[in-house]
Every structure is written in C-alpha cells, then in structure tokens.
Amino acid sequence: EAQVTQNPRYLITVTGKKLTVTCSQNMNHEYMSWYRQDPGLGLRQIYYSMNVEVTDKGDVPEGYKVSRKEKRNFPLILESPSPNQTSLYFCASSLTGTSGSYEQYFGPGTRLTVT
Amino acid sequence: AQKVTQAQTEISVVEKEDVTLDCVYETRDTTYYLFWYKQPPSGELVFLIRRNSFDEQNEISGRYSWNFQKSTSSFNFTITASQVVDSAVYFCALRPNFGNEKLTFGTGTRLTIIP
Numbered sequence: 686e687a688q689v690t691q692n693p694r695y696l697i698t699v700t701g702k703k704l705t706v707t708c709s710q711n712m713n714h715e716y717m718s719w720y721r722q723d724p725g726l727g728l729r730q731i732y733y734s735m736n737v738e739v740t741d742k743g744d745v746p747e748g749y750k751v752s753r754k755e756k757r758n759f760p761l762i763l764e765s766p767s768p769n770q771t772s773l774y775f776c777a778s779s780l781t782g783t784s785g786s787y788e789q790y791f792g793p794g795t796r797l798t799v800t
Numbered sequence: 801a802q803k804v805t806q807a808q809t810e811i812s813v814v815e816k817e818d819v820t821l822d823c824v825y826e827t828r829d830t831t832y833y834l835f836w837y838k839q840p841p842s843g844e845l846v847f848l849i850r851r852n853s854f855d856e857q858n859e860i861s862g863r864y865s866w867n868f869q870k871s872t873s874s875f876n877f878t879i880t881a882s883q884v885v886d887s888a889v890y891f892c893a894l895r896p897n898f899g900n901e902k903l904t905f906g907t908g909t910r911l912t913i914i915p
Contacts, residue, residue: 727905
C-alpha cells in the first residue's frame with residue numbers, strides 16, 4: 686500500500702530536549718516536505734527536499750533541521766524544542782516534474798507538545 | 801507571493817442543507833494547481849480534488865462540486881445535501897507549476913453539520 690508514515694504520532698516533551706520525527710514513504714517519490722499546522726494559520730511549509738541530499742527552507746524553518754540521506758526518509762529534527770513549536774506536523778511526498786501536477790501524499794500527522 | 805484566503809472560519813448548517821465553502825487565491829503564475837483537502841476530526845488530510853489553472857470546467861463528484869472561476873480567482877466548493885460525516889475542516893490550497901512544489905494553504909473552514 687502506497688503511504689507516508691510518521692513516527693511518533695503523539696509526543697509530549699520538555700523544552701530543550703532534542704527530538705526527531707521520522708517520515709518515510711514507499712512510493713519512490715523525489716519530493717518530500719514538512720508542514721506545521723496551527724489554529725488560524727493553516728498549514729505552513731517548514732522544509733522541503735527535491736531529492737536526496739537536496740534540501741531547502743520553506744516559510745517557517747527557524748528551530749528545525751532536516752536531512753535527506755535516503756530517498757524514502759526525511760526526518761525532522763528539533764535540536765532544542767521550545768513551547769512555540771507545539772503544533773501538528775505533517776510530512777508529505779510527491780513525484781516531481783515540469784508539470785507540477787502530481788498529487789501530494791500526506792502522512793497521518795504528529796502532534797507535538799513542548800512544555 | 802502566493803496567497804489563499806478562506807474568509808469563512810466556521811460554518812454550521814442543518815443536515816441535508818447545501819453549503820458552499822469559499823476560496824480566493826492570489827498568484828502571479830500563469831500556470832498553477834488548486835486543491836481542496838478535508839481534515840476530519842481524526843486529523844488526517846484527505847485529498848478531494850486537484851484543478852489545473854487551464855481547466856475552468858466545473859467538476860462534480862457525487863454530492864461534491866467545485867466552481868473554478870479564473871476571472872475572480874476563486875475556487876469554491878459546494879456540498880449538496882450535507883451529511884453529518886461531512887463535518888470537518890476544509891482547506892483550499894495552491895501550488896505552482898514548477899520549482900518547490902509547496903502547497904500554500906488557506907486557514908481552513910470548519911464545517912459543522914447539525915443532525
């Protein structure tokens with residue numbers, strides 16, 4: 686089954702304790718992306734990757750890191766989480782091409798609370 | 801810069817009524833894609849439709865229909881004969897035809913169907 690998986694699905698942590706949210710897709714997609722969802726703000730892009738070893742900042746990258754060492758995985762790293770990073774996080778993936786018409790598949794979401 | 805506006809923050813209708821969710825977008829691109837996603841209370845994002853900017857035909861899928869009007873930069877979504885299962889947050893999104901395939905989301909409309 687084609688899917689994007691995220692782990693953990695729920696996480697409560699404390700300020701400053703490094704954490705990683707994993708994202709994996711089994712569709713051989715080149716493009717992967719992280720979004721955060723906050724009330725009243727919709728979803729905003731954090732980082733994206735056009736392919737292995739190619740990553741770039743989205744609209745709200747501060748406080749986050751990513752890596753793309755393998756095509757299927759795109760982990761999101763919070764080196765020193767703060768309460769303002771409490772949010773619902775989504776990973777997404779899609780094929781890329783000149784048309785841009787490919788559907789973007791979303792993971793189930795990770796609800797993070799930083800106290 | 802791209803922008804998506806969903807002016808209706810919350811809508812409540814009685815079951816079986818029709819309801820239209822508004823979406824207005826801004827982009828300088830001549831080619832782009834528009835999307836609608838549904839987010840039920842369980843939190844996942846469910847893809848509903850993708851529309852190419854060159855295709856202004858309205859689309860109907862069961863009780864769902866979409867009205868794309870390029871002249872007014874709108875992509876409205878109508879649910880006919882609403883049902884309780886339609887209760888969710890609905891997001892409209894815009895994606896360029898090239899480069900970072902980022903989805904620019906609106907802030908969402910929370911739809912509540914009253915039994």
